[in-house]
Amino acid sequence: MIQSLSGPVDTRPWWQKLVQNYTLRTFVQSLFTVWAVITFVFFLIRLMPGNPVEIYVNYLMNTENLTYQDAYNRAASQFKFDPDASVVQQYFVYLGQLLRGDMGESITSTGTKVSSQILRYLPWTVFCVGSALLISFLLGMLLGMLAAYFRNTWVDNVISFLASIVSAVPDYIWAILILIIFGVQLKWFNVGDMRGTYDPATPPGFNLPFILSALQHAILPITTYVLGSIGRWVLAMRGSTTSTLGEDYVNIARARGLKQNRIMTAYVGRNAALPLFTLLAISIGFVLGGSVIVEEAFVYKGLGSFLFWSISQRDYTSMQGVLLIITIAVVFSNMLADLLYSRLDPRVRVTGDK
Amino acid sequence: MSEVVLSVQDVSIVYRVSRGQVKASQHISFDLHKGESLALIGESGSGKTTVSLSFIDMLPSAAKITGGKVLYTRDGKTENIFEFSEARMRDFRWHDCAMVFQGAQNAFNPVLKIKEQFLDTARAHGWRDKGKVIKRTLELLRLVRLDPERTLESFPHELSGGMKQRTLLALGVLLDPQVVILDEPTTALDILTQRAIIEVLKEMQSRLGFSIIFISHDLALAAEMADRVATMYAGEMVELGSTQHIFYEPLHPYSLGLLQSVPRLSQDKDELSSIKGNPPDLIDPPSGCKFHPRCPFAQELCNQEEPVFKEHEPGHFAACHFTENVIEARANLWKKD
Numbered sequence: 018m019i020q021s022l023s024g025p026v027d028t029r030p031w032w033q034k035l036v037q038n039y040t041l042r043t044f045v046q047s048l049f050t051v052w053a054v055i056t057f058v059f060f061l062i063r064l065m066p067g068n069p070v071e072i073y074v075n076y077l078m079n080t081e082n083l084t085y086q087d088a089y090n091r092a093a094s095q096f097k098f099d100p101d102a103s104v105v106q107q108y109f110v111y112l113g114q115l116l117r118g119d120m121g122e123s124i125t126s127t128g129t130k131v132s133s134q135i136l137r138y139l140p141w142t143v144f145c146v147g148s149a150l151l152i153s154f155l156l157g158m159l160l161g162m163l164a165a166y167f168r169n170t171w172v173d174n175v176i177s178f179l180a181s182i183v184s185a186v187p188d189y190i191w192a193i194l195i196l197i198i199f200g201v202q203l204k205w206f207n208v209g210d211m212r213g214t215y216d217p218a219t220p221p222g223f224n225l226p227f228i229l230s231a232l233q234h235a236i237l238p239i240t241t242y243v244l245g246s247i248g249r250w251v252l253a254m255r256g257s258t259t260s261t262l263g264e265d266y267v268n269i270a271r272a273r274g275l276k277q278n279r280i281m282t283a284y285v286g287r288n289a290a291l292p293l294f295t296l297l298a299i300s301i302g303f304v305l306g307g308s309v310i311v312e313e314a315f316v317y318k319g320l321g322s323f324l325f326w327s328i329s330q331r332d333y334t335s336m337q338g339v340l341l342i343i344t345i346a347v348v349f350s351n352m353l354a355d356l357l358y359s360r361l362d363p364r365v366r367v368t369g370d371k
Numbered sequence: 372m373s374e375v376v377l378s379v380q381d382v383s384i385v386y387r388v389s390r391g392q393v394k395a396s397q398h399i400s401f402d403l404h405k406g407e408s409l410a411l412i413g414e415s416g417s418g419k420t421t422v423s424l425s426f427i428d429m430l431p432s433a434a435k436i437t438g439g440k441v442l443y444t445r446d447g448k449t450e451n452i453f454e455f456s457e458a459r460m461r462d463f464r465w466h467d468c469a470m471v472f473q474g475a476q477n478a479f480n481p482v483l484k485i486k487e488q489f490l491d492t493a494r495a496h497g498w499r500d501k502g503k504v505i506k507r508t509l510e511l512l513r514l515v516r517l518d519p520e521r522t523l524e525s526f527p528h529e530l531s532g533g534m535k536q537r538t539l540l541a542l543g544v545l546l547d548p549q550v551v552i553l554d555e556p557t558t559a560l561d562i563l564t565q566r567a568i569i570e571v572l573k574e575m576q577s578r579l580g581f582s583i584i585f586i587s588h589d590l591a592l593a594a595e596m597a598d599r600v601a602t603m604y605a606g607e608m609v610e611l612g613s614t615q616h617i618f619y620e621p622l623h624p625y626s627l628g629l630l631q632s633v634p635r636l637s638q639d640k641d642e643l644s645s646i647k648g649n650p651p652d653l654i655d656p657p658s659g660c661k662f663h664p665r666c667p668f669a670q671e672l673c674n675q676e677e678p679v680f681k682e683h684e685p686g687h688f689a690a691c692h693f694t695e696n697v698i699e700a701r702a703n704l705w706k707k708d
Contacts, residue, residue, distance in 0.1 A: 264477060265472065265476075265477040265478055266477055266478055266479055266480045266481070268429070268472070269472060269478050270480070270491075271429065271464070272427055272429055272464055272465065272469075272470050272472070273464065273465045273469075273491075273492045273495065273542075274461050274462060274463070274464035274465040274466060274492070274495050274496060275491060275492065275495045276461070276495055279491065279495065283480070283483065283491070284480050287480075287482050288480070288481065288482060291482075361482070362481070362482060363481070363482060363526040363528065364481055364526070364528045
């Protein structure tokens, strides 16, 4: 009694294969999502009170004592922005630009490409939030697994208790606590020295002083992000490991006489980590956005703080640029999560799409 | 009879719970001979699995072995399993004594190919020659009537329930163990697959010569599989004998009750008789014979004195004060049919 395992032979025509291709379909869906968000963002930000010219007019009237008319003329001549142009017309102009891969020019910093602004701030956020995510993910998994192995002992109690507390406090509260307690009260570091992304005295370049300076400036936001997110990883990994430990195949692996560390890694660890990898891939999307408030608190010049600045200036094009990047990152990391999961878990591998 | 592989002597195991101690198995003794299959039958909770788990030190943490010893003999050397070091026990598992658990549906790690899991098992016991392991695996998979190459390259979810069970059987004998414990190996399988599994098992046993402890509450399967049968009730062994003894000449009222609760095709009785009452509370078991509250033959003596588990005829043991009444009753009963 030989049982066959092979599926039926794929006889679909090429166009049907194309339409039914899982990766391609996911990709097209993602593009559609991005377009929908762009459109939503475009109209939403124009519904905010005030526009770039008005904000600048107010600024000029307050600082340089100009009359409204003078200020308006100056603002209008400085900005390539016509507040009276039709919004729908602007929308199609913008879409046309995007299709050519152009995010346009900043409204308030005339002559500066939005893309070059983003490229200036993005690496800092990626570096800072990315390393925080990695630390938090690895450390969280380790602690979560430890808690699960020693469940209902003091090790588990301490880890779970701390993780619950830590995960209940949002990261901007940690930012403020760190600044006030360790910076202002205990004076462990000079708050002023930690501002920015690196010491202006060390010119950017691939050399030790610059790297050290970058690390030194990133350490506080990184700590903040880790504290803000590690609890979630610990609790997720603890739950996942606990349920995996109860699986038959783990018990049977023990009955098979496998060595403890082989069981811990290939049998428990690998299965317990599966759902966490999906979470990780989704989190990667949010790395680019960083956290507006945390970057503001540490005056860390990343994408989040740039977004904050462009919102306050009503710099529509910059805002659109940043939000577009964040949207793309989130949507495509979700797609990545899907695809990654199917690579890691043979059970969800889509047939005919290897 | 052939040599004794596993000698279980007076083993008692309790589970510690908040209400006290659950006496899950009490004073269990039996010998397992080379190449024989012994079936343990009895209701759920009668201690069949608990006893078997103790042989490979896989009891849940709430369990405690309170007495007895299990002597294991291989190549003329006899050791007490309960005195094994951790390392010795790890090697003993699967290499000397493999346990195929009930419900193989989830027995394999879902993210590793079957091949990896066979190699893992071999590697853990020092079988370094990959080619040799694969060769033996292919042979065993053929023996359990699967397509060897394909099964080897499959992930567990690509196999059906029956295929998984057979793969697990093949894995069970990979290291040529002396004892294979089968805990309800055919539960959750359809009747045709059960049949196939039993045939495969018998064939493997005759080729490889291991001993089987077969745990089941399916009496028909036990009758077919086993050379000897032991009936367990409330954590105690109440009867032990050849398959012929237990199924045709039972001496214990509980064995008789079990037989009466199973339909026979040769019988046109409309109703089956069940054993009245429920299994006793094992934290506070009844005095005397634990079966007396449910026993149709019970007399005052049964309430006061625990019957001795003794040999009534060569190779046929039972723990009952009034076996002669049982003999009489079963004669009347089966005459009527």
